[in-house]
Amino acid sequence: MSRDSLPQTPTLSDAHSGIPDRLLPKATHAKSLIYNGKTTPDSHKLERGLPIPQGISRPKFLAAIDELKAALGPEHVVLNEKEITNGWYMEHPNTHDMMPLLDSEEFIASAITYPGSVTDVQTTIRWANHHLIPLHPISLGRNLGYGGSAPRVRGAVTLDLGKRMNRILAINPDDYTCLVEPGVTYYALYEEIQRRGLGDKLCIDVPDLGGGSVLGNALDRGVGYTPYGDHWAAHSGLEVVLPSPSALVVRTGMGALPGAENTWQAFPYGFGPYSDGIFSQSNYGVVTKMGMTLMPNPGGCEGFMYTFQREGDLAVLMEIIRPLRIANVLENVAQLRHCLQTLAVRGRPRSAYFTGEGAMPEGVVHEELKKTPVGDFTWVYYGMAYGPPQIRKYKLDIVDAEFRKIEGYRKIDPATLPKEEYFWSRDKIAAGIPDLEELAWVNWMPNGAHIAFSPIAPIRGVDAERLWDLAKRRHAENGLDLMPAFCVGLREMHLIVEIVFDAKDGGMRKRAEKCLRDMIDDAAKLGYGEYRTHLALMDQVAGTYNWNDGALMEMNNKLKDALDPNGILAPGRCGIWPARYRNRGWELKGGETSSEGDGVAPNAAVSKI
Structure with a gap:
């Protein structure tokens, strides 16, 4: 078209x-x-x-x-x-x-x-x-x-909430904070900072795509790619409408002190129990305002890129990355991607490279990569160094010395890459500039859709290999292409495996769901749990966090029934079902064709909380 x-x-x-x-x-x-x-x-x-x-x-x-x-x-x-x-x-x-x-x-x-x-x-x-x-x-x-x-x-x-509640309520360049409503996107916040002439002082952290809500992404514990990449950790202060019949409005942290708007975003805890966490990945309230901390402009940044030829380099790479990341020599979320996703993000459909059945053969992937400006590889590392030139050089020399230990490594000179090469999108994002490039790998399949396997693991070679092996096995069983990316935080790594499928192909949808459900169970048996998931998988994932006979869910249910006695707010979100729905067949565990249970309890609570 x-x-x-x-x-x-x-x-x-x-x-x-x-x-x-x-x-x-x-x-x-x-x-x-x-x-x-x-x-x-x-x-x-x-x-x-x-x-x-x-x-x-x-x-x-x-x-x-x-x-x-x-x-x-x-x-x-x-x-x-x-x-x-x-x-x-x-x-x-x-x-x-x-x-x-x-x-x-x-x-x-x-x-x-x-x-x-x-x-x-x-x-x-x-x-x-x-x-x-x-x-x-x-x-x-x-x-x-x-x-x-x-x-x-x-x-x-x-x-x-986004259409009419989309104001940037405050940007404070003195304490590097902002206060936003739900409809404020990363695009909007970035452009407003530039419009106010504050770009030389303030930076924002952005995820792979900039059209998401700053507030919503933090509440779902999303991540970005600067040193402020843990978005929930970067928030400070919430305004929440509780779902009880009285619809009570509360402010958390310093916001609970009348007249303390000047310190609301400067200190997140206030006095007494720290309640913000119960509104993250939950159905306990409607968040209408959120404060966020902003990053000072570091005085320059420099993107870099390394490729590694062998699949077996994964474990040693993680052992190199871990101490550098914990020491903040690697300052931003370290992203180690597999070659197939790097090929897919070029935006061409799979059929342009391979028209056979089952997973695309590795040999075909490598032959196609040889035709690209980056050349052939199995793993690629995208990173960013921050600060004045001499500071960047000091850190980049340490990184280079470590990566040189891997036979066949290549340091890619950005100056050799055309402007449309994917590296430049990662470069913008790690510099806090929202972009749109990441969308392209969804074109891998007609009617492109995707779901993600997103477990958390320690930053160790043995853990990376275990997750890689189980993902390879389950994808092979289901004839699906494997597109993993290891995103390394300070002391953990998120493995994000994107399963791209044809939304109109019922058989492929079922294979994608089976692959994902099997990987969730496989990972849980090894001690790795999802950090977020598709709404169809929430019951299963919540069920894996079942230490002490499901004590966590028992507590979650008590909170739900206390704050939302009539069970009206987002029933089932993150596997938390209110009393009116509970134990009536609403949970999805795999293989169901309907998302609905056997009705709801007729009697509502009368609490006036």
């Missing part, structure tokens, strides 16, 4: 979720590649009609929706009763999972509401408690590989 035949992607001047003008040509190109790989219409009518949540009749549900429209304004409450459109990353749906493992009408909202203030959020929560209708809050819903904006409970009402 030609670029001219597609509508132009919205820019930040058009919409809170838009693309910066500087990235519009790249977005246009990326969009054309995505649509070139589509073999089915982008939109289709809802075959099953309006997805009403269990526990309420259609007439009562529609009457409740009319009541909410009267409270928020009819233009701010929209029924999802006609058709769904998948779009792509920059124009994604807020109604369903556009990369589904199950049927596309399974994880789907009945309506979308757009609150414009904390008061609107409170109104909606009180409404949901009165009618016992589940709500699903999202900031932007762009975490597409983990379910996007889809609710876990079919027919829940999406609480889209």
Whole structure:
């Protein structure tokens, strides 16, 4: 499909979720590649009609929706009763999972509401408690590989916080902090810092794609690639609306002290129990504001890249990386990628290289890599050094001396790489400049979709090899291409294995799900657990954290029932089910064709918390 035949992607001047003008040509190109790989219409009518949540009749549900429209304004409450459109990353749906493992009408909202203030959020929560209708809050819903904006409970009402609550409330260049609402993207925050002339002083940390919510990514414990890459650790201060019938608004840390807005983002703990953690990866409250710390401009940065030829170099690489990372010689999240993902991120479909069945042969991958500017390799390391030139040189010389110990290593000179080479995207991201390039490997399959295997492990060679071996075995069993990347934090590593599949191929979807579920169980037996997962896998992953007969989930359930007695907020998120749903068959463990259980308990709690 030609670029001219597609509508132009919205820019930040058009919409809170838009693309910066500087990235519009790249977005246009990326969009054309995505649509070139589509073999089915982008939109289709809802075959099953309006997805009403269990526990309420259609007439009562529609009457409740009319009541909410009267409270928020009819233009701010929209029924999802006609058709769904998948779009792509920059124009994604807020109604369903556009990369589904199950049927596309399974994880789907009945309506979308757009609150414009904390008061609107409170109104909606009180409404949901009165009618016992589940709500699903999202900031932007762009975490597409983990379910996007889809609710876990079919027919829940999406609480889209991003569309109207998207203000940058403060940027403080003196203490290097900001305060944002849910709809603020990395693109928007970066551009605003530049607009204010603060780019020489302040840097932000960004993930692989810049269109996500700063607030939402931190709440889901996402990561970026500067020294401030642990986004949850970089937050300071929350404003939260609790899901109880009173819809109580609380501020955490110093924010609980009246008049302490000047210290809210400077010190995260305040006095007494530190409660912020219960609102991360949970369904205990709706976060409406979040403070974040910003990185001082380091005075320069320099991206670097090494390749390594042998698969067996993985273990020794980890043994080299670990002490350098802990000592902060390697200052940012160290990323060691496999060659197949590096080939895929060039944006061409797999069929351009190989049309056979099963996993793409290693020999074909290496022959194709020889044709690229980087050349052939098995592992590639992307890094960044920060500071003035003499400081960078000191650290880079240490890194080079260590990597030279590996036979066949190559240090790639960035000056030899064309401007469209993927290295330059990683260079921008590690410098705190949001980009869009990462999207390209989804084009590997027609109707490209992806889910991720995301276990946490120590930074040791033996652990890397164990995870690599189990991933290879399970991918081979299911005839899937293996695309791993080891992302190394200070004392742990995230292994991110992206399974790219054709969303319209039912057989491939099942193989992708089986591969992922088997890897989750394999890893858990070795002591490695997922740090986040697709909404269809949340019950299984939560079940692996079962020390002492599931004591953690027992505590999580007690918190859920205390804070959300009617069970209206995101039931099932991260495997936490409220009492009305619990033990009624809602959990997904694999092989199910329906995401729904056997109804909900009819009686609601009367707590006024």
